[in-house]
Amino acid sequence: MNEYTYPIVFGIMLGVIARMIMLRTDYRQYPTYLHGKIIHISLGFIAASLGAVAVPAIMELEFTAVTFLTLAATQFREVRNMERNTLNELDQLELVPRGKTYIEGIAISFEGRNYLVIFTALIGTLLYIVFNPYLAILGGVVALVLGKGLMSGSIIKDIVDIKQHDLHFDGAGLYVDTIYIMNIGLKERQEEILKYGMGFILTPKNMNVITTIGNLGQRQAILHDTAVSLGVFRDSGTPALTPLIKRDLDDGRIGVFILPQLRDVEKAIKVIGSVPVLESAIRMPSESKPIAKEEFE
Amino acid sequence: MKLEKAILAVVTTDKTRISGGAPIFICDNRNESEALAANLEAITDGIAHSLSDDLFIIVKH
CATH class of the missing domain: 3.30.1360 (Gyrase A; domain 2)
Structure with missing residues (x-):
């Protein structure tokens, strides 16, 4: 245990909550299955950890640690590929296919959501360390609301x-x-x-x-x-x-x-x-x- | 090159106006050609399009 343990745990929790809120199963029916959800929550956990650890790393003057975030970018682009491939495969057996544009849209949002998780965890940890836990909770809620807003586009x-x-x-x-x-x-x-x-x-x-x-x-x-x-x-x-x-x-x-x-x-x-x-x-x-x-x- | 669409069969009641290409089915009247086109549609997974009263084509989309 050190001074950063609580902030990091707090940031990770906030990030995972953010991912769970954004991972809803609605009429799009995706992901419906439990394993799909587990995959995405686990990836959300990794994203949240990266975001949460970035702040203490900078405070300890370990600037090179930030390069880890580039690793995250690569990782989550991979998520997008994974989603695209899976959905493309499934699409061939639909009575009325989704179409490539729709699939790309879903894949993009899966990637984007992970970045939002990083961002949320980062905000949470930063506020916790710099100010106090209460402000961090408030900031976290604001980040969650903001994330939710950013993720919903317009409709027909x-x-x-x-x-x-x-x-x-x-x-x-x-x-x-x-x-x-x-x-x-x-x-x-x-x-x-x-x-x-x-x-x-x-x-x-x-x-x-x-x-x-x-x-x-x-x-x-x-x-x-x-x-x-x-x-x-x-x-x-x-x-x-x-x-x-x-x-x-x-x-x-x-x-x-x-x-x-x-x-x-x-x-x-x-x-x-x-x-x-x-x-x-x-x-x-x-x-x-x-x-x-x-x-x- | 992959063909996206193809005429699989032609069903007609006017044999003076057709030749060559796809399999051609000649029928005596409209009823018979409709029945034949319906069957061909089901068998080939194509769509029966009607170009005129006496001419159907079955097209794979």
Whole structure:
């Protein structure tokens, strides 16, 4: 036991708590299994230890110890790779795949969360050593809240208006409002689709959003999340029953065609609205220098 | 090169307007061709698309 024992233990505990808060199993169903959770809490523990030990190391004038943090960076990039590979493998067996963009988004956040854990543990230990335990607890809570805030991005509802539209056929062409979805040749399938399918039109609120929701990965994420939350009316060997999203080239609206098991319009609108906007899909043409910002308002 | 899409079969009732390429199935009427297309769709895991009243293609996506 020395003067740093309590601060370090405190920092590690704070970091692990932060990791547990950020490790929630929600509708994304990942990670669902106990082993997955153990892996992430253990890695969170390592991250927290690194963050907590950094402060006493500096106080003891052991500046080289900070280079350990670079080791951490390498380690957690590995976590991202691990997540990406696992999810890619699993994705091939999904009825409605997540899509690469969504997977990358999940992998990025797994890496990012570990850095937040380091940061939280570091703050906790620093405040404990420099000031007192009470301030450290307060600072820790602030760091946890901040971490939680940093980790939640915007959702689809913030960037588009969602309206339900009936599906209809023009010859063999399936349409949601005026947006062409696909060609279904067989009468039987057409009847199934009219019976079980639902159509939604997502109208972008501004110019930036048009490119964002046009992104194929973002569209696949919408389909995946609705399939997870509402179920999906399809099986392997029925490629005609595939939920699809197509775009209106004129104004950037997208037409969502889904085949939910739970056919409730209100719920479906809520589910589509709460799909996360994927970091990698976000485009900001309004930030482009040659283009005046007013054009996009 | 990996083919992303391919026409697996053609089902038609008008044999004067087709030749070559994919396997072709000639039917007598619309009902028969629909039934055949439905079967082919199930067997090949493709989608039956209708290009006109007397022509179906089964496409692998």
